[in-house]
Amino acid sequence: MSTSLTERRKAATQLEIAHAAAELFTEVGPDATTTEAIASRAGVGLRTFYRYFRNKQDAVGPLLAVGGAQWRAGLAATEPGTELPQALRAAVAEALTPADDAAADGLRQTRGLLRAAVDDPALRAVWYRVNQESEEQLRPVLATLMGPDADPLRVRLAAAAATAAIRIALETWSEQDEADVRGPNSPAALALHCLSELLPD
Template sequence: MQGASLTERRKAATRWDIARTAAALFVENGLRATRAEDIARAAGIAPRTLYRYCATKEEAVAPLFAVGSQQWVEAVRDAPHTLSLPDALRYAAARTLAAAPGDTQGTESLEWVRSLLRMAADSPALRSVWNDACRESEATLATVLAARAGHPADVGTLDIRLTAATAGAAVRVAVETWAASDAPATGPEGPAALAERCLASTAGASRSG
């Protein structure tokens, strides 16, 4: 968080700690059995403090849903401009949707996302948090795509919005498909590999159309 104030960094750290604590409790005890008060106690904060960061217990894990998708969008922004757009999207997926060797924190976060997405299948509230994270990522991606095209003012045009929505859906489907499986977080059936395949498929469909 370059340029962020100390207060903002502290808030971000607290929000991340709450998310990790909530995810661990959901996995250990189940979503229904975990109360917001349990999350606050385990995180070492007062319940009223918890509610300043999230309105519901399900919203507590929003940072875990958001971090991967936002990192992917930022990687699209930072991808070499010599790459075509489809290649830039796949380049970003390969670098952000798989934990690096030895990155235990990254692997742990991915496994939490898998567990949370499985819980979301039976929890409309948790599914809504996931959908919100995907929509926010899609909106950010639209601004990135417009900037890469050299037309930042065109973020609301049909082509930019459709491209962002299609790419976002491809990555979402890949992550959800991986989460529903027992495949490891790396390898040919991991989220990064599946995302690359989905993105390649949508690019091929676009060219054939």
């Protein structure tokens, strides 16, 4: 289904606000960040901000959800007949390995947000909500990949395990100052390790 121009503009505005909020949270912390400052940096009015978001922490939701959307799209494009663990590993590796500087900066921005969330319960709640929504959106993708005879319980468990693997990998990576976006302790490497523990071949 094609996305209308209005919907694309709405999504673009939400993402601009999300980037502005993430920058301020990382620079000065959530406590010192105001909705007015976020709106100003994003180049929108306060009314526009509140049209899309309930509060300042809620504003980063679209940014945190980008990665999940990318790797679900990768899974959906998997060759039919591919074994589930192999498909998950390939999609995760592709989604969490930055293809360019912009993608690398996006991962580093996520790290800044996760660090800020340690002392901000409302920001943590947004992170957990995004993960829960991603898990729910993953189920139909996995159901298609696993075939019409797949046990619904197995589909739900696989979606939960895969989502948890990525969440734990990103949280672990965010705690490590020396870990970069590529290499042995990168988000992709950690997520693949988590997947191997949760969904062995």
